[in-house]
Amino acid sequence: MKKKIYSLLFLCSFAVLEGCTDLKEEILDETLSAAKLTDKQAADGIIAPVYARLPDIFLHTNYFAIQEISTDEAILPYRGGTDWGDNGIYIAMHQHTYQSTDPNIRNTWNFILQGMSRAITAMNTLPTLNDANAKVYLAEARGMRAYYSMLTLDLFGLVFVKEDIGETSKILRGEEAFQYVKNEFLAVEPNLDATVGPGRLSKGAVWGLLARLYLNAAVYRDVYGTPTFKADEMDKVTEYCDKIINSGTYKLSPDYFSIFGSDNHTNPELIFAVDQRAELNGHNRMAYFSLSGDQFPLPAYPNANGTDGPAITPDFYRTWVDQYAPKDPSAVDPRFYKQNLSAYSNPADSCVAEANFNINRGILRGQQYGLIRKNGVFLKCPDGKFKVGKLFNDTRNRPTVPVNFTEKVDFTTAGSDYSSGYRVEKYEFSKKSVSGRNFGEADIVIVRLADVYLMRAEAKLRKSNDAAGALADVNIVRAARTTPPPALTSMSLDILFRERGFEFYWEMLRRTDMIRFGKYEGTWTEKTNTDKLKRIFPIPQTAIDGASNLPGYLKQNQGY
Structure with missing residues (x-):
């Protein structure tokens, strides 16, 4: 049988929606592939691009900007009247006046959809390979497609569904979108490895993502309404959090800041993360983004300074x-x-x-x-x-x-x-960085064990107002740290929201948390906009334009 192995040379951002003329594939026939690639090499080569867009998504000016600068945690002014002006996009992001032409929103959208497209290509190619890892890789690719879909649901209120790169996607919103993402995670969980580490999708990672998905289901179901948290969905949050905690695979880190250290890939608190190790050419720029231009953290790099950012x-x-x-x-x-x-x-x-x-x-x-x-x-x-x-x-x-x-x-x-x-x-x-500030090797956290405990605490509160059970979970996290803060003596949703801020600041969870807790329309420094339509972002105008040959196919979100 002739095998086709696809080497992705370029993926246009709109490939997930419809066949794109800029999507170029080099098709290697069985003779060429036999001469150059074993099935194992081909399998390894096809799964790697599925993860390769994560560093771009989590770049400081992409996902971080729209998840943090849009909230009460971070603000990025026009520094000195000369730096970070960027046509006012960071001011608009903070004040909730962002528009469909915002380049950070566009870039985040593009990278997510490219990751999704690569996952679909891998799903179509891996079954043709006779390699022991192909089954696990296939589950990872499908699971990553679900994760990218979860991101588009959270950020833009929609999900694209397609099984082949040449198809036109079906667009789902609300309950249908939630059910799709949930079912995809459930389908791959049995075939995932539990021991692959935080840089790949594992059973623990999917359990954590399912817990997060169920916790936000009420928002995803009716993004502009007042969330109604269902008891059975809160039970599911607890169920998946229990699986992680009882697995014994993960441990809370005594040293809080080691969770974000440059060698954190082996930190036992990490469940799922963007793998940024030096040998993978990571480019985590989170370390220098906020620092002063006159702070130089590395004696070996006299040009590696901060940027006076947020x-x-x-x-x-x-x-x-x-x-x-x-x-x-x-x-x-x-x-x-x-x-x-x-x-x-x-x-x-x-x-x-x-x-x-x-x-x-x-x-x-x-x-x-x-x-x-x-x-x-x-x-x-x-x-x-x-x-x-x-x-x-x-x-x-x-x-x-x-x-x-x-x-x-x-x-x-x-x-x-x-x-x-x-x-x-x-x-x-x-x-170890080859350029100081631009290539940080700290894995960027997506899911860690502390979040699992706090998600379980929230589910207990939302289901039955089990304040005692929620308090116990929060205090477990507090007590785990070296020289821990004093144990809390009471618990409520407002206290838990505050605690999530203390634990997860700067970790790109704040916008999602604020929406779920009903805080996103609040007032804080330089922000008074109360428009609930700003809970999700506009679909980039470039994407709307790209779908113009399919009238009515891709509709802009309300309010944009």
Whole structure:
């Protein structure tokens, strides 16, 4: 029998919807494939592209921007009147005035659909290969198609269904879309491997995604309405969370920030993640996105600095302060802040060996310290160690203005300056990176064990107001961390929402959480829009235009 092995050279973003003339496939006949590729090599080669779009989806200006900057956690002003203006797209994202021409929305859409298209191609090719891994890979490809469908459902309120790359997709919304994604996950779960690690779709990953899907089912069913959480669906959340917890495969990490460290691929808390290890040419840019342009976290890379990007809003910061007053949250909760440079508490500690230099993590406030850079090189102490001191805005041509992060950040001139807003350094800079800031090797978390406990807690509250059971789950997560915060003594949906903010800030869950908890139409720093139609994003105009030869096929979401 003649085998056809498809090598994807280019995938247009619209390939998932209809046959696309830009989709070019190199078809290798059995002679050529026999000479160049074994079935094992072909199977490995066809599953890899299914995952390869995840780093692009999770790029800081794509999925992060629309999941975080649209919420009360993150804000990105027009820095200094010169940086991050981008035709106002980040201001519009935060104020919920985003439109169908937004490039970050378009890019996220394109990459998700390309990933889906690659999954369909893999599903059509893998059954032709005589390799022991083909069955598992086929389940992974189909499961990843379901995951990409879950993303389009969450972000855009629709799902595309097709079995062959040349077909025109059927579009599902609401209950039909939820049922489709659920059934696809259920279909692949028996054939998935439980031990492949967080970078591939495993049984545990599908259990976590099913729990998340059921938890949000009420929103997906009626995205503009008031969610009605069904008892049987909350039972399913609990069921799949129990499977993960009782499997014994995953463990809560005592060191909170190691979950986001550059070597976190082996962290036992990770269930599903974007694999960004160095050998896979990862390009996680989360580490430098929020930092000052005068913060240089790597002594080996004098050009690897921050970008003065997003800050946390004062509103989100105040949730920490209000919870722990009169104590400072950094003294109470290990998730808030981790000091790595002693200069912050003792400025006399101004000389640090390269191996010991690590910038602080978490929420960064006030005067910042770090490597002193002059004329493109870092200063050194007489003993050869690196000089550490107060930082100033040298790269902004303001050498007398300190890098002093302030609570105030907004869209005024003063609130948009380079040092406005407290910053977040959750993901770690990689010391192995070939370019410093642009190629971070920390896996980007999609599902981790703490979320499983908190999803189970939420299901208990929503089903039967089991506050005691929910409280126990939340306190398990709190108690697992080194020097844990004090145990909570009561539980409600509002407390749980606050706790999810503390645990998962900057992890691209906030928009989905806010919608489910009824908070997305609220008011926070520089945002007053209460339009419920903004719960889902506009379909990119390029996609609408691309489907123009099929009248009525792809309709724009309401309000755009």
